[in-house]
Amino acid sequence: MMTRVLWNLFLVWLAAMAAPCDAVDAVDTHLHLDQATPDGRFSTADFERAGAGLLAEMNRLGVRWAVLLPVPQPAGRSFYYDFEELLPVVRRHPERFVFLGGGGSLNRLIQEAVAAGGVDADLRERFVRRAEAIVAAGAAGFGELASLHFGGHLFHANHPYIGAPPDHELFLLLADIAARHGVVIDLHMELVPEPMALAVPVFRSPPNPAWLEANLAAFERLLAHNRDARIVWVHLGWDWLRTRTVARMRELLGRHPNLYVSLEAVFPQPAATRPLDDDGKLRPEWLALIRDFPDRIMLGSDEFFRPPGQQKRRRGDLLAPTLSIVDQLPGDLARRVGYENAERLYRSPRP
Numbered sequence: 001m002m003t004r005v006l007w008n009l010f011l012v013w014l015a016a017m018a019a020p021c022d023a024v025d026a027v028d029t030h031l032h033l034d035q036a037t038p039d040g041r042f043s044t045a046d047f048e049r050a051g052a053g054l055l056a057e058m059n060r061l062g063v064r065w066a067v068l069l070p071v072p073q074p075a076g077r078s079f080y081y082d083f084e085e086l087l088p089v090v091r092r093h094p095e096r097f098v099f100l101g102g103g104g105s106l107n108r109l110i111q112e113a114v115a116a117g118g119v120d121a122d123l124r125e126r127f128v129r130r131a132e133a134i135v136a137a138g139a140a141g142f143g144e145l146a147s148l149h150f151g152g153h154l155f156h157a158n159h160p161y162i163g164a165p166p167d168h169e170l171f172l173l174l175a176d177i178a179a180r181h182g183v184v185i186d187l188h189m190e191l192v193p194e195p196m197a198l199a200v201p202v203f204r205s206p207p208n209p210a211w212l213e214a215n216l217a218a219f220e221r222l223l224a225h226n227r228d229a230r231i232v233w234v235h236l237g238w239d240w241l242r243t244r245t246v247a248r249m250r251e252l253l254g255r256h257p258n259l260y261v262s263l264e265a266v267f268p269q270p271a272a273t274r275p276l277d278d279d280g281k282l283r284p285e286w287l288a289l290i291r292d293f294p295d296r297i298m299l300g301s302d303e304f305f306r307p308p309g310q311q312k313r314r315r316g317d318l319l320a321p322t323l324s325i326v327d328q329l330p331g332d333l334a335r336r337v338g339y340e341n342a343e344r345l346y347r348s349p350r351p
Contacts, residue, residue, distance in 0.1 A: 025334075026326055027342035028058070028066040028319065029262050030144075030186070030234055030300030033086065044088055049307035051089030055096060057305070061323055064339060065096045065349050067300075070103030072146035072188055074160045075111035080104040083139060095349050100143035100186055101134035107146055107162060110170045119169050127170055128177070135181045140346040142174060143186025144234070148215060150190060150200075151207040161207040167218040172225050179228035184260075184345055186232050191216060191243040200240045223256040230345060234300050236261040239273040246273075246285045253293045260345065262300025263337075265321035275325060282328040290329065294336045298345070299326065 033050040051068075058066060068090065073080045083101030090097045109127045113119045119127075134142060147168075151161030164171070166189055178185050193216045198208055223231060236244060253259055265276050275286040290297055301322035326338040342348070 026063050026299060026323055026338040028063050028301050028303075028322070029232070029298050029342050029346065030264070030302050031066045031068055031319075032071055032302070032304045033068060033089065034304040034306045044085065046307050047085055048088055048092070050305045051093070051097075053308045054305040055093060057319065058096070061320055063319075063323070065098070067100060067140065067342075067346060068097050069100035069143045069186060072107050072144045072149050072160070072162055073104045074162050075108040075115065077160075080108065083134060083137065087137075098140045098347050098349050099138075100141050100184075101137065101139045102131065102142040103144045105130050106134075106142060106170075106174065110145075110164050110168060111162065113168070113170055114164050124170075124173070127173065131174060131177045135177075135183060138347075139183065141184035141186060141232075142178060143184070143232075145171075145174070145185060145187050147171070147187060147189040147219070148192065148212075149188050150198075150203040150240070152203050161209075163209070165218045166215055167221040167225070171222055175222060175226045175229035175231070178230070179226045183347075184230045184232050186234055188234055189215065189219060190241055191219075191239075191248075192241065193243055193248070196241075203240065220252070220256065223259055227258050230258050230260060232260045232262055232298075232300075232345070234262045235264055235302060236297075237264045237273070237275050238266050238302070242273050244273050246289050250289055250292065253289075253296060260296045260298065260341075262298045263322065263325055264300055264302050264318060265325060266302075266318060276321065280321065280324060282325060287329070290333055290337060294333055295341055295344075297337050298341045299323065299337065 031054065033047045033054065054066075057063075068086045070082050070086065082104035083099050086099050090099050106127065109123060109130065113123055116123070131142065146162040147164055147166040149160065149162040151159050166187070174185060190212075192212045192214050194214050196212050198205060198210055198212050236249065249261065253261075263275060265280075266274070275282060277283055299322050301318045303318040303322075326334045329337060343350075
């Protein structure tokens with residue numbers, strides 16, 4: 001009992017030390033609280049301590065609020081977590097966090113359907129029931145959902161491969177549910193415009209397939225299925241296949257008014273599809289893209305935070321370079337990309 005009292009006092013003190021500063025001018029729409037151990041096990045206390053450390057970092061760097069979401073997880077694993085494990089952090093700091101759900105549950109159900117070769121009545125009912133429960137809990141949407149997610153040892157041994165067509169029956173169903181409730185779908189999808197070999201050394205086969213099937217046409221079918229479904233295609237700037245070029249993103253954003261993207265600054269990455277150059281400067285062609293679609297681009301660093309004292313999963317800091325994109329935009333664009341688009345698209349925790 002005394003241990004829990006002392007723990008709560010520590011969290012109150014740490015939150016007070018991390019009170020919002022006057023300089024907050026950005027929203028990060030894609031942040032994770034990481035598992036504490038290599039096998040993916042976690043505890044509520046781990047997440048709460050990770051959340052407290054994240055708050056301090058957010059205030060140091062000028063993030064007014066953030067979206068927390070579970071990582072995409074495959075079926076068949078002995079452990080998983082979803083939005084329920086994030087709720088203690090969100091409820092302790094309701095003015096600083098919103099959450100998405102489904103990374104550890106909806107993904108698993110989609111993978112069940114892929115493995116079974118179809119969707120029976122029971123699986124469909126479980127999928128709808130879970131999606132409705134996520135919305136009822138107050139989620140701003142569904143995420144992190146995965147259509148094509150490479151696995152392997154780039155970050156840790158449990159980084160999973162997840163594959164499902166983006167126009168899978170359950171993705172289309174989820175688009176209808178999201179549209180009905182006015183919430184977003186946060187989608188991780190490596191882009192494969194045409195069939196190709198996976199020739200990226202950091203992503204081995206197995207667990208990844210050696211040959212990738214095209215998914216661009218299927219993705220456009222998902223976008224066209226329900227124009228009221230707002231799809232946030234995450235990790236623009238993370239592009240090992242070098243397929244999410246400025247030219248292609250311009251075409252897709254032009255054709256699909258319900259497509260949104262979140263930018264991140266990742267090093268090392270192929271320079272051809274990275275928003276920042278080697279000196280950290282925003283490339284002119286990326287600035288032009290932002291100018292042309294100022295209401296559909298946000299920030300989403302994809303940074304992971306573990307409890308203080310534990311090593312981060314990522315190599316280096318992704319949050320600060322991602323925020324630097326906003327620092328390089330003129331005032332109106334900085335406000336839109338920095339926070340106004342996120343406040344419009346997600347359920348902002350601030351009045």
